[in-house]
Each structure stands twice: as structure tokens, then as C-alpha cells.
Amino acid sequence: MAREWFLIQVLLITSLIGFSQCAKIGVCYGRNADDLPTPDKVAQLIQLHSIKYVRIYDSNIDVLKAFANTGVELMIGVPNSDLLPFSQYQSNVDTWLKNSILPYYPATMITYITVGAEVTESPVNVSSLVVPAMVNVHNALKKVGLHKRIKVSSTHSLGILSRSFPPSAGAFNSSYAYFLKPMLEFLVENESPFMVDIYPYYAYRDSRKNVSLDYTLFSSTAPDVIDPNTGLVYTNMFDAQVDSIFYALMALNFKTLKLMVTESGWPNKGAISETAATPDNAQTYNTNLIRHVVNDSGTPAKPGEEIDTYIFSLFNENRKPGMASERNWGLFYPDQTSIYSLDWTGRGDVDISTGANITSSNGTWCVASANATEADLQNALNWACGPGNVDCSAIQPSQPCYQPDTTASHASFAFNSYFQMNGANDVACSFGGAAMKTTKDPSYDTCVYANSSKLSKMNSSTSEVQTGAAGMILRLSILELAGLVSLLSFGIVLDII
Numbered sequence: 001m002a003r004e005w006f007l008i009q010v011l012l013i014t015s016l017i018g019f020s021q022c023a024k025i026g027v028c029y030g031r032n033a034d035d036l037p038t039p040d041k042v043a044q045l046i047q048l049h050s051i052k053y054v055r056i057y058d059s060n061i062d063v064l065k066a067f068a069n070t071g072v073e074l075m076i077g078v079p080n081s082d083l084l085p086f087s088q089y090q091s092n093v094d095t096w097l098k099n100s101i102l103p104y105y106p107a108t109m110i111t112y113i114t115v116g117a118e119v120t121e122s123p124v125n126v127s128s129l130v131v132p133a134m135v136n137v138h139n140a141l142k143k144v145g146l147h148k149r150i151k152v153s154s155t156h157s158l159g160i161l162s163r164s165f166p167p168s169a170g171a172f173n174s175s176y177a178y179f180l181k182p183m184l185e186f187l188v189e190n191e192s193p194f195m196v197d198i199y200p201y202y203a204y205r206d207s208r209k210n211v212s213l214d215y216t217l218f219s220s221t222a223p224d225v226i227d228p229n230t231g232l233v234y235t236n237m238f239d240a241q242v243d244s245i246f247y248a249l250m251a252l253n254f255k256t257l258k259l260m261v262t263e264s265g266w267p268n269k270g271a272i273s274e275t276a277a278t279p280d281n282a283q284t285y286n287t288n289l290i291r292h293v294v295n296d297s298g299t300p301a302k303p304g305e306e307i308d309t310y311i312f313s314l315f316n317e318n319r320k321p322g323m324a325s326e327r328n329w330g331l332f333y334p335d336q337t338s339i340y341s342l343d344w345t346g347r348g349d350v351d352i353s354t355g356a357n358i359t360s361s362n363g364t365w366c367v368a369s370a371n372a373t374e375a376d377l378q379n380a381l382n383w384a385c386g387p388g389n390v391d392c393s394a395i396q397p398s399q400p401c402y403q404p405d406t407t408a409s410h411a412s413f414a415f416n417s418y419f420q421m422n423g424a425n426d427v428a429c430s431f432g433g434a435a436m437k438t439t440k441d442p443s444y445d446t447c448v449y450a451n452s453s454k455l456s457k458m459n460s461s462t463s464e465v466q467t468g469a470a471g472m473i474l475r476l477s478i479l480e481l482a483g484l485v486s487l488l489s490f491g492i493v494l495d496i497i
Contacts, residue, residue, distance in 0.1 A: 022296050053073050
């Protein structure tokens with residue numbers, strides 16, 4: 001009976017959290033540059049950093065091929081320049097899907113198609129073409145049975161609003177009503193998200209007297225901003241801008257439409273007048289944004305809301321027009337080294353001076369064993385930086401932990417990162433005997449090894465089930481629960497029966 005009750009508890013917990021997914025963080029892969037690595041190398045870079053979601057702005061065949069069998073989910077795009085033929089004839093879209101998409105799907109995991117990008121910002125008015133083109137793309141997908149697996153939408157700038165402050169006064173520009181209302185109806189009918197690009201940087205750059213830099217960077221020292229209509233307190237510009245979209249949608253009675261942020265980021269360099277465009281500010285913004293998103297913080301108007309967000313952008317793009325900052329939003333140099341480090345997990349902090357992920361200390365680390373062979377270390381290192389989901393950017397060339405350039409040194413950093421990510425659990429410092437625990441801090445120079453006394457929010461959050469019949473509380477961490485569920489699938493149920 002006790003074992004049966006234990007099983008019931010486990011199944012109850014899985015029913016409560018098993019279907020809940022945290023919001024996704026992706027990255028935008030723009031290619032408006034003449035110095036970028038080949039798509040296959042970019043796909044390797046994406047996998048190296050365990051990035052699972054990528055947005056591209058077209059359906060380039062070389063890119064689609066490069067991401068085949070990587071497990072990375074792609075958002076592809078129909079450029080504004082293609083909206084006219086896509087909106088005119090269904091046959092144009094059918095042919096495009098047949099020749100440019102279907103040969104690479106599902107090996108390349110395409111999950112979204114954006115039809116047009118920020119059309120209200122386009123110098124040529126193509127907004128009237130968007131919805132007909134979206135309908136034709138959806139119909140083409142439906143013919144081949146993919147309309148449920150590949151969602152169709154279009155991206156917008158915040159300029160689609162006539163008002164964005166205070167957030168509760170958010171309203172769409174009435175001059176866009178002729179295409180916006182049918183688009184929103186299409187999105188609801190087909191369960192597609194409303195996509196918007198959110199850039200607090202521009203709000204600060206263009207209105208420094210009224211907008212605090214700390215407020216745009218998610219700083220804990222930022223002054224609170226109170227919406228006078230709702231009394232809701234805003235601690236950062238990102239939430240305020242997102243909520244202005246939510247309120248604009250609610251004003252048109254589209255209250256249940258899911259929102260997705262398809263671009264957000266911060267430039268790492270700018271003109272002399274663009275003083276906030278620095279690597280430190282870019283690192284701070286993107287680090288805090290990732291943490292905000294993956295923790296499902298939501299917004300004041302939508303607390304706990306999962307808002308999938310894509311960081312802009314993977315590389316600097318030297319062919320972009322405009323101010324210097326427009327060409328410098330990248331996370332990586334063309335040689336694939338990091339411009340600054342990011343904690344893609346959103347679980348720890350990043351030391352701005354070193355770029356290293358840091359957590360609280362309990363004096364235990366995991367490093368390479370002196371008895372391990374070079375081959376064993378390399379295999380374990382490859383696993384940690386791949387399926388193990390460790391952010392190995394700090395051991396890339398020119399980064400804080402690259403030197404000494406030895407397999408043992410790099411493996412130690414990766415082993416320890418995995419160990420701390422998984423709650424400093426003994427099992428997480430095994431690697432087939434290639435690793436060992438130590439109480440001596442292996443940090444050196446500017447290379448800081450993380451250590452933690454407890455699991456990060458995702459790993460340390462405990463599930464409690466109070467059982468009236470048994471009168472006890474079962475406490476399970478997410479990792480422990482995952483293990484139990486795996487065990488169940490291997491026969492505990494059969495054993496009980």
C-alpha cells in the first residue's frame with residue numbers, strides 16, 4: 001500500500017508540472033554581413049552553446065541543410081520583398097513549399113514561418129499584402145498536413161502602437177486597423193502567437209532624460225515606475241513594453257492571444273554619441289533578460305506568463321545601414337569567439353568583469369581526474385558541452401578560461417559547470433570516472449569556477465504534496481522527479497501490479 005501511495009504521489013506531481021514548460025530563449029541569426037562563418041560552422045556554434053531555438057529571416061537552402069539533424073528548432077521567414085508573389089497566387093507558395101521547405105523537413109525542425117517582418121517600418125507599404133500571404137502559406141501547409149506543426153505569423157515593431165505609456169494605455173495605431181484586425185483573427189483561429197520585437201535600448205537612446213539606464217538593463221537599483229491607471233509597479237522597461245502590447249490586444253478583445261518576442265537585445269558598440277552601446281551593457285541586458293524569461297517571471301499585467309524570446313543577434317552585421325550600433329548587436333565575432341559570455345541557462349549570475357557564471361559557495365568543485373586518460377577526458381568534455389547542456393563559451397579562444405589550452409583544464413571547467421548546474425550532486429561528478437570532487441577552488445586569474453550550495457531555481461524548487469490519507473509530505477526536486485518518472489517507465493508500475 002505504501003508503494004502504491006508513493007506511485008500516486010509521483011504521478012500527481014508529474015500531472016502538475018510535467019506538462020508545464022518554461023519559456024524558451026532563442027537567438028536570431030541575421031546574415032547581412034560579408035565576413036560570417038559558413039552555415040555549417042554556425043550550426044556547430046549553436047550546438048556548442050546548447051542553443052535550441054534559432055530565427056532566420058528567409059529560407060536559405062544552405063542554412064536549412066546545415067541545421068538538419070541538430071535538434072535545433074528553426075523559425076524561418078518570408079522576406080518583405082516576397083510578399084507580393086506570395087499574396088497574389090497560391091501556386092507561388094505551393095511551389096516554394098515544395099522546393100524550398102519540404103525537401104529538408106523534418107530533418108530540419110521548422111516550427112514557425114514569419115510572413116513579412118516589421119512591415120509598418122518598411123519604406124514600401126506592403127502591409128496590405130501580409131494577411132493574404134499568411135493565408136496562402138497556411139493553406140500550403142494544410143495541403144501537406146503540416147499546418148498544426150508549423151505555425152504562421154508575422155513580426156512587428158513597437159511602432160505598431162500609437163501609445164505605449166503608461167502600459168495600460170497601450171493602443172494600436174488606428175491607421176493599421178485595415179490589416180491588423182484580420183491578422184489577429186487569423187492568429188487566434190490558427191493558435192499562432194502575436195510576434196513583436198522589443199528594444200528598451202532605443203527607448204533609452206532616444207529619451208535619456210526620461211528613461212533610466214538602470215531601468216532598461218533590469219537593474220535592481222532602477223527606480224520603480226507605477227502605472228497610474230492600474231497601480232502596477234514596473235521595475236524594467238522590457239515588461240512595460242510587453243504589457244503595452246498586451247493591453248493593446250485586450251483593448252481589441254484579443255485577451256487570450258499568446259505573445260512572442262522575436263527580437264530583443266542590446267548593441268555592444270556604437271557611435272560616440274551612443275554611449276550606452278557597450279559590451280558590458282549588452283552582457284548585463286541579455287543576461288538579465290534570459291534569467292527573466294526562463295524563470296517565467298511574466299510581467300506585472302501577466303505574472304507567470306511564458307514569453308518565448310529571441311536574442312538579437314548571433315553576429316555583428318557589417319553591411320547594415322544606419323548608425324554604428326545597427327551593425328553591432330552580435331554575441332559572437334566572425335571567428336566564433338564570444339564578444340562577451342552569457343549564461344544561457346538563466347540559472348546563475350554572470351560576473352561582468354570575467355564573464356564567468358557564479359553562484360553561491362559551499363566549497364566543493366568537480367574537476368578532471370589525474371588518473372583519466374586524454375581520450376576519456378575528451379569524450380567526457382564533448383558530452384558536457386553537447387548533450388550535457390553546459391555553456392562552454394568560457395573555454396573558447398580568447399575567453400577567460402581558454403588558457404591553459406589543455407584537455408584537462410577545459411574538461412575541469414566543463415565538469416564543474418555541469419556539477420553545479422545539477423545541484424552539486426555526487427552523480428553529476430562522475431563522467432565515467434574521468435572526474436573527481438575537490439574542496440580546493442580551481443579558479444585562477446580571471447577564470448572563475450562556479451560553485452553552489454543548492455540547486456538553481458529550476459533544480460532547487462521542490463514539489464510538495466500533502467497527503468491527507470497518509471499524513472505526510474513528499475518533497476522531490478525536479479531532477480529527482482525526472483529520475484523517478486524514468487524509473488516508472490522501466491517497470492515500477494509493473495512491479496507494483
